[in-house]
Amino acid sequence: MRRRLLVPLISVFVVAFGGLTANLLAGNSPALGLDLQGGVSVTLQPVGEYEANALDVAVEIIRQRVDSLGVAEPEIIRQGGTVVVNLPGVKDQQSALDLVGRTGELTLRPVLQMGTTATTTTVAGETTTTVDAVTSTSVAEQTTTTAADVATGPGSARRAATTTVPPTDSSVPVADDSAVPATTSAQPQLAEGQEILADKDGSFVYLVGPVAATGEVFENDASAEIQNGSWVVVVTLRSGAVGEDQWNAVAAQCFNKEETCPSQQLAIVLDGEVISAPAVQEPTFTGGSVQISGDFTESEARQLAKILEFGAVPVKFDAPTAQAVSATLGTDSLRAAVVSGAVGVLLVLLYLFLYYRRIALVVLLGLAVSGSLQWSVISWLSRSNGLALTLAGTAGIILSVGVTVDSYVVFFEKLKDSLRSGRRLKNSAQREFTAAWRTILVADTVSLIGAAVLWWLTVGAVRGFAFFLGLSTLIDMVIAYFYTRPMVLLLARTRFLNSASVLGVKRVESDVAAGGA
């Protein structure tokens, strides 16, 4: 029994303080937000002609893209005729440019040839089978040389096995990786407008022709759907010359395997990266919409839909410029928040010591443990996910101390009740914890639901809030079960919690009498 309590207790200490030490040694510390530390400001200057409200649409699209990167709270604003993206917590300007600099230009380019990186693979034809080129990675291992038979290469065989989805009539199934000469051999003979592009993980390269159409042929309504049991992406074509007509012109070329598009495949290219290269299955798309099928998983389908939907920024931007911006609030704001927060926490502890007496030591140590956990997670995410604390976030964390204390209060009040009715903590602590845990669990679940919903569905500051709410609630639950419970139960066996004046309940019997009289 004793062991069953000691193990979680020691584990929590090890995780919390170990994590803290590790982060301190690694030099991870929480990054600060735009208001406290400044960051990098990236200016996007539109070029060419664009509609007046197109810039607002562009801002929304860029917000969508930048916000999906992490939990930091970037600022995306339209300033005069430019779009300004302010990124907090970014160390160097180059990485900021990398983040924002993707101009989001979605283009459609006919595939001339394709192959894997650094190899000369083979296998022509077989374009009707459908494979999402992005998903397969293992082909790079094989170095088969020229052969026309699909089944020879082990990679191809594996691949054929995965291509179970037959192309539907209006579909543009995704490509088979038929072969091309590798990058090295192909480079010298590149014709005007041709380029060699890799896919996301760099395992396939495509020799593509000139840009045949831009993402503007699609409406911003791409969605992932299930059809016949597999995931497909459906997108509507914009009507008119820049939409349907342009698309059909390209589609016809590819379907007929004309010289400009011998492979029948049309690569969807975002910022120089081949997102997908479906083979065209119809010469003309009369239904006004395009369906892309393939061996997608749900997340792949959604990803592709998102790219089709948001990739097409209606404005073309010049090369972005990055500048460092200073904080809008002085460092004294942060110091004020931290100092007054610390004082506040001290006051809370003081109050708890006055009210609950010596058992408040459990809270003191508990706050140290949860503080270490929180610091570790935030520092680590600052490093890995670009999380950045704003002043409001800092204040929110300080506030969460009050809410964390509630779990102790609920438990201690139950213990007090139990002492008043004349029980000894040694016997009743476990049962009182079970009762308190129920309350904590229910109340925390509500907070977690809130955090999860807000996290999934929102962007920006609200998302940041959801993150911290979720984090502190989870830590609260972990601490209550793995720290407070074993700690109090163990202490309940010692004299520490079994002397008369513990928790401030003095004489047990007389109190009941007083209540009853």
Add this chain to the structure above:
Amino acid sequence: MMAGLWNRLYTGTTTVDFYGKRKVGFIFSAVLVIITLGSLIGRGVNLGIDFTGGIAWEVKQSAELTVDTAREVLEANNIETANAKIQTIDSGDAARVRIQVEDQPENVASAVKKSLADKASVDVNEVSQSSVSSTWGRSITEKAAWALLWFFLLVTAFIVWQFEFKMAVGALAAVVHDIIISVGVYSLSGFEMTPATVVAFLTILGYSLYDTIVVFDRVRENTEMYSGSKVSYGDIVNVSMNQVLMRSLNTSISSLLPVVSLLVLGSFVMGAVALQEFAIALLVGLATGAYSSIYIATPLLGVLKERETKYAAMRGELSRGADMGRMIARGMTTTTRTRSATASEKPASESTPVAESLVDASVILSHPPRPRKKRQR
């Protein structure tokens, strides 16, 4: 008197008749809500630059023109600087000062532009002026609104699953009440709404729900405990609230102390103005959150539950003082057990409202609950 109250609070033996005085709370809240709605319609809310956008100037940084002098320029032109964003932009070779404030009339804007140029000793044309969109785009608001809708639906479902529908009604009413009043404080005082304020409101929402759930959990516990005996729902509500009163007070104090510290020490003493409005929003929200779980959510639940046939018979019957004290002190009667015709009735027959008028409160209360073998050693 105070000492006595403190002692009772401390020992958890308060016998406040919250439920009997529920109308006071309802009327008080109704008045506040009406004032708030009036203010929201009449005055609206003062949205900050993050919501409305504004105007920005950029000028080369120099020894004469720094962030501080830029602030002075704004002040000289009677522009509120508390929420102005003044920062330096450093592109490596040249640094500029960027000043962003809320929209200004044309003459003020050009006056600022001119005085910035004067300060920096440059030509007026070297100060760029541009309009700035909001950082808080329409899509953020839309998404947040949808998320909130989903949140309420899920929380309702969760409460219905864990507790019951009437508790969901009570809890959500309390949350809406808190948010309305917190927004009202912003509307009435003319404080500027910033993204931090929105975050503060969300915090309030979460806190209020959390607080209510803890009270409801105790109500549920007591409802189960008294399910076999004739106890009016009003009594259950009163007993539960008195039992969790100290917990509510302690939690509220623990949550309020850091906020008060942020406000008084951080904002007033140390001068971090940015903390001030955030802290005020939280202060108001936490206070209303603690208030509403006791004066709105739980009494409302009581009103709804008393309409049920099971409790309708005993509607309005409340035990007070010592009787309540006895119930609060861990459950049941320790003293006299008055005999009467109804006292010996089995709980099964109690739904018939015949007995209603015959029984007086003390008899009902002295009826023992189910045997509690496990609870007493």
